[in-house]
Amino acid sequence: MSTGAELHSACETLAPLIGTWRGPGGGHYPTIDDFVYLEELTFSHVGKPFLAMTQRTRNGDTDAPLHAEVGYLRPQPNRVVELVLAQPTGVVEIHLGRISEENDTLTVDLRTERVEGTRTAKPISEVRRRLEVTGNTLVSEMWMAAMGQPLTHHLRAELTRA
């Protein structure tokens, strides 16, 4: 997706995200056992006013694929950002968020305005996501309300720029 096109000016505040990031993560939730994974997360652009996002996780021992998600970050004026995501679990998410910078850390804080699923998808009522980039480190966190649980911390991965 990064074709050598010049970055669109709307994407400048999100520029620290662009690249491929890899590292370990861990998950927990009241209804399941704790788990660990390896994550690869990529943000790319084609010169238009959005970034494409591709995420994949796999089992660190067996290399078997676990989760995946794909979508687009759409920066708006005044440090607002929208995110649309599709997942192989049959879930789509529409987020509204804010971009902030403090002490060399870029933070993107996102909350779902809509979470929808196919007929066979497990229902999720709300998702919060946070991306924090400091130099060559990206910390990705996710909170989820599902299975009758309130919004609860679910995932954290600490990734390094590849």
Added chain:
Amino acid sequence: MSTGAELHSACETLAPLIGTWRGPGGGHYPTIDDFVYLEELTFSHVGKPFLAMTQRTRNGDTDAPLHAEVGYLRPQPNRVVELVLAQPTGVVEIHLGRISEENDTLTVDLRTERVEGTRTAKPISEVRRRLEVTGNTLVSEMWMAAMGQPLTHHLRAELTRA
């Protein structure tokens, strides 16, 4: 995404889709001028019960990127299939569809159960999509209800397996 994993049995009916497809397409809609484009469409798998879908179109003269969409096809029992899609326009689609085969042609006919958009996305009320694979040819068509128009034929591309 195709890591050499064995195709999941749930995906067998969709196997003719797997691969990368390229070719020309054209669009029309009552509210805009007709247009043409070049499309690349990829269906891939990782051994799990879904196919990942990635689509990109570009201007055939300037090579500039036009549209894109990413998502997952989720085959279900009895030739039912679900599709989730995210688009850089801020739109997500949840489709329910059917898989059929006749005279060496595989047809996947899909209709949205939900179309949702971010706050700044142009509202779309319904989408129909059809994929028809005959050997090394894939015809992709899309109908859309938006901008006050009823469900109207919008896009058709005839692609060849790369």
